[in-house]
Amino acid sequence: xxxxxxxVDTTTxxxxxxxxYPTIMVLDEHGKEIDRVVGYYRAPQFISxxxxxxxxxxxxxxMVAEEPAKKDSADFVYRLGDRFADHGLFDDSRTRxxxxxxxxxxxxxxxxxxALYRLARMARKDKDxxxxxxxxxxxxxxxxxxDMMKPAFLEVGIALKKDxxxxxxxxxxxxxxxxxxxxxxxxxxxxxxxxxxxxxxxxPGA
Amino acid sequence: xxxxxxxxPGHPGGTQEMNARAGxxxxxxxxxxxxxxxxxxxxxxxxxxxxxxNQAYDATLTDAGTHHRPILLDxxxxx
Numbered sequence: 001x002x003x004x005x006x007x008v009d010t011t012t013x014x015x016x017x018x019x020x021y022p023t024i025m026v027l028d029e030h031g032k033e034i035d036r037v038v039g040y041y042r043a044p045q046f047i048s049x050x051x052x053x054x055x056x057x058x059x060x061x062x063m064v065a066e067e068p069a070k071k072d073s074a075d076f077v078y079r080l081g082d083r084f085a086d087h088g089l090f091d092d093s094r095t096r097x098x099x100x101x102x103x104x105x106x107x108x109x110x111x112x113x114x115a116l117y118r119l120a121r122m123a124r125k126d127k128d129x130x131x132x133x134x135x136x137x138x139x140x141x142x143x144x145x146x147d148m149m150k151p152a153f154l155e156v157g158i159a160l161k162k163d164x165x166x167x168x169x170x171x172x173x174x175x176x177x178x179x180x181x182x183x184x185x186x187x188x189x190x191x192x193x194x195x196x197x198x199x200x201x202x203x204p205g206a
Numbered sequence: 207x208x209x210x211x212x213x214x215p216g217h218p219g220g221t222q223e224m225n226a227r228a229g230x231x232x233x234x235x236x237x238x239x240x241x242x243x244x245x246x247x248x249x250x251x252x253x254x255x256x257x258x259x260n261q262a263y264d265a266t267l268t269d270a271g272t273h274h275r276p277i278l279l280d281x282x283x284x285x
Binding site for chain 1 (some may be wrong): 257259260261262263265266267270271273274275276277278279280281282283284285
């Protein structure tokens with residue numbers, strides 16, 4: 001077992017495409033990835049996942065092999081998209097999430113909002129801020145009661161800011177802080193609004 | 207399976223997304239996993255939980271090869 005600070009051992013972190021923390025890699029004795037656990041889980045779930053991986057069950061490779069037989073299962077397609085994203089394989093992830101969103105228009109799985117948010121984040125990563133905003137706005141429009149609503153709200157502001165639409169971005173952050181004054185991200189939203197106000201003052205027209 | 211919580215670089219500011227599904231989590235998960243894995247040897251650091259962690263990737267790889275054991279590699283950050 002090894003515990004590596006990914007900000008220090010950046011070479012190893014890059015080698016395994018580590019994108020978030022914690023990421024627990026399960027490797028064979030030669031260092032080849034069997035699979036990974038991304039995020040915090042309760043102990044029984046975590047152990048179950050690791051045991052599955054060591055037995056060759058529920059790995060990304062095994063899921064890819066299952067895909068032809070399960071391609072019509074929305075839940076499976078979502079989980080596959082999620083797994084690809086965990087592995088940093090965003091093109092593969094995007095196609096599954098896009099397919100999933102069309103497969104479950106009524107959000108019977110309860111994951112469409114999550115998929116849309118993941119799609120927004122992938123668009124941001126690609127610097128496609130219009131698409132980023134589109135996906136985030138879709139969450140706000142279709143799933144206002146979702147637990148992804150607040151992240152989506154902020155994502156709209158971030159996309160506008162990244163796209164150079166500073167005044168509009170500021171409006172979003174101000175609105176967020178007003179609507180959710182006690183929210184844990186409200187101070188950050190206010191800070192963004194203040195910073196943008198200064199930038200707008202320095203370069204009118206932005 | 208949805209993680210209890212998760213963070214990644216470049217997040218807006220925040221904890222909103224990280225905590226979207228966060229609940230309490232069991233810090234002993236990795237410790238318990240020792241039952242599954244056993245330990246590899248090498249440059250080690252003992253942490254409060256009593257787990258002797260390697261802190262060098264190369265040493266971990268060498269040990270795993272020598273003992274024909276799989277590797278559990280925990281990437282973390284201090285922030």
